[in-house]
Amino acid sequence: MSQARITIDRDFTIADVPRRLFGSFVEHMGRCVYTGIYEPGHPQADERGFRQDVLALVKEMGPTVIRYPGGNFVSGYRWEDGVGPVEDRPVRIDGAWHTIETNAFGLHEFMDWAKEADVEVMEAINLGTRGVEEARSLVEYANHPSGTYWSDLRRKNGAEQPFDIKLWCLGNELDGPWQIGGKTATEYGRLAQESAKAMKLVDPTIELVAVGSSGRSMPTFGTWEHTVLTHAYDEVDFISMHAYYQEHDGDAESFLAESVDMDAFIDGVIATIDAVKAAGKHTKQVDISFDEWNVWDQVKFNDVESVEIAKAGWKKHPRLIEDTYNVTDAVVVGTLLNSLLRHGDRVKIANQAQLVNVIAPIRSEENGPAWRQTSFWPFERMARLAKGRILRLAVSAPQIETTRYGGVDAVDAAATWDEETGRVVVFVANRSLDEESDLTVELRGLTGLRVVNAETLTIPEGGDRHTANLETTQDSVHMVPLAGAEVVDGAVRATLPPLSWSVIELA
Numbered sequence: 001m002s003q004a005r006i007t008i009d010r011d012f013t014i015a016d017v018p019r020r021l022f023g024s025f026v027e028h029m030g031r032c033v034y035t036g037i038y039e040p041g042h043p044q045a046d047e048r049g050f051r052q053d054v055l056a057l058v059k060e061m062g063p064t065v066i067r068y069p070g071g072n073f074v075s076g077y078r079w080e081d082g083v084g085p086v087e088d089r090p091v092r093i094d095g096a097w098h099t100i101e102t103n104a105f106g107l108h109e110f111m112d113w114a115k116e117a118d119v120e121v122m123e124a125i126n127l128g129t130r131g132v133e134e135a136r137s138l139v140e141y142a143n144h145p146s147g148t149y150w151s152d153l154r155r156k157n158g159a160e161q162p163f164d165i166k167l168w169c170l171g172n173e174l175d176g177p178w179q180i181g182g183k184t185a186t187e188y189g190r191l192a193q194e195s196a197k198a199m200k201l202v203d204p205t206i207e208l209v210a211v212g213s214s215g216r217s218m219p220t221f222g223t224w225e226h227t228v229l230t231h232a233y234d235e236v237d238f239i240s241m242h243a244y245y246q247e248h249d250g251d252a253e254s255f256l257a258e259s260v261d262m263d264a265f266i267d268g269v270i271a272t273i274d275a276v277k278a279a280g281k282h283t284k285q286v287d288i289s290f291d292e293w294n295v296w297d298q299v300k301f302n303d304v305e306s307v308e309i310a311k312a313g314w315k316k317h318p319r320l321i322e323d324t325y326n327v328t329d330a331v332v333v334g335t336l337l338n339s340l341l342r343h344g345d346r347v348k349i350a351n352q353a354q355l356v357n358v359i360a361p362i363r364s365e366e367n368g369p370a371w372r373q374t375s376f377w378p379f380e381r382m383a384r385l386a387k388g389r390i391l392r393l394a395v396s397a398p399q400i401e402t403t404r405y406g407g408v409d410a411v412d413a414a415a416t417w418d419e420e421t422g423r424v425v426v427f428v429a430n431r432s433l434d435e436e437s438d439l440t441v442e443l444r445g446l447t448g449l450r451v452v453n454a455e456t457l458t459i460p461e462g463g464d465r466h467t468a469n470l471e472t473t474q475d476s477v478h479m480v481p482l483a484g485a486e487v488v489d490g491a492v493r494a495t496l497p498p499l500s501w502s503v504i505e506l507a
Contacts, residue, residue, distance in 0.1 A: 004397035010445035015345035022383035023351035027071035030320030036356035062383035072096035075128025082106020127171030128181025189231030196235035254404035330374035334501030371474035388418030441492035454485035458500035
């Protein structure tokens with residue numbers, strides 16, 4: 001059994017836990033909207049077509065903010081198509097995902113759904129095929145009270161009161177050659193700057209997210225962020241990050257270490273932001289919106305699924321990247337959440353992509369059931385339990401050798417302390433595939449604590465690291481008690497199972 005030690009001190013904190021860190025993403029892609037959150041005629045749909053079984057799982061999972069309506073979809077989207085009487089809305093082709101968009105579900109429907117789900121809306125605008133005029137018109141439609149063309153049209157369409165959307169994305173992945181209306185950094189930086197100015201003239205209270213590079217491996221990464229922010233630093237509040245991870249050729253050790261890449265990615269973007277801030281003598285602070293992240297088998301999508309979608313022709317909401325997540329995937333998701341929480345001083349928004357069916361923690365079937373994937377559990381536990389201040393940790397653990405990242409700690413962790421309640425929560429993963437870890441958590445300045453709950457997600461009895469939750473076996477993988485966790489002589493003692501993500505609550 002390996003030995004690992006974590007030291008936490010109540011006086012060494014990073015930042016308050018940003019509530020927007022626990023966000024999700026709904027895109028008009030595959031079956032996320034249609035037969036996901038929205039399916040008129042389903043036995044559990046209400047009169048608006050909202051699936052109540054899916055909605056119950058969303059509320060249980062606890063996302064705080066949801067990005068909508070894309071994603072790649074938004075770069076060819078006309079928001080006006082999704083408002084007004086449904087019978088009058090146009091049917092369009094969606095070039096991003098090679099599908100037919102009926103526009104039966106649009107802005108009003110999503111705002112009603114978001115109110116029901118009790119989530120903040122993060123609205124994305126189209127800066128691919130559209131520009132400044134369309135951006136400011138949408139803000140006026142959504143947020144202006146009344147007495148103007150666009151605000152009165154919203155009222156005519158059934159929303160007397162403004163939607164009051166505060167958080168807006170200035171496009172999506174516009175450095176990507178796959179993006180409709182892709183741009184150079186200079187082209188996008190100027191467009192983002194001018195769109196932001198126009199939008200804030202309509203509503204000066206909104207917050208804006210500029211598009212960062214589509215990924216750390218992009219040739220544009222680094223220079224794109226620098227150029228965009230050189231133009232738009234004073235007009236925007238956040239810059240975006242996107243990252244997806246997968247297991248390559250059975251290399252589970254490297255896959256379980258992917259949060260090392262996320263850490264480095266975040267640190268690199270922070271350095272670029274701060275370089276622009278210093279060079280431009282800016283006083284405000286731009287932070288990060290990590291508004292797409294998850295585990296995703298992109299090789300399968302690029303080599304198989306995208307080809308099949310194209311061959312199948314134009315269809316309404318086909319199955320698209322409906323990855324099935326297993327125990328290994330869930331532990332990786334847990335470590336990615338740990339990374340985001342550790343960077344909560346600068347990563348103020350994060351959105352797991354996506355919410356339902358499309359690489360999602362929640363799955364549903366048309367006219368059928370809905371259920372939790374394995375990745376549901378780390379998100380739900382952290383969204384519910386991470387409160388107060390983020391603690392700065394000192395971790396000492398054996399190294400695991402990986403092909404992609406060299407030696408990495410066998411144990412990965414994050415923790416929070418709520419001064420009001422005195423509760424401390426430790427989120428900790430054991431990356432080892434075959435060895436338990438004897439964990440000690442030293443508690444400095446935190447006296448009188450006891451373990452009130454300890455749980456773990458790990459390989460279930462009779463299963464293996466590939467065990468997943470399926471329609472026929474929906475509860476194979478879930479959080480189970482972590483036996484033996486206790487406070488002894490001012491330190492937490494626990495034994496972490498191999499391949500596990502655990503939560504230890506102290507009060």
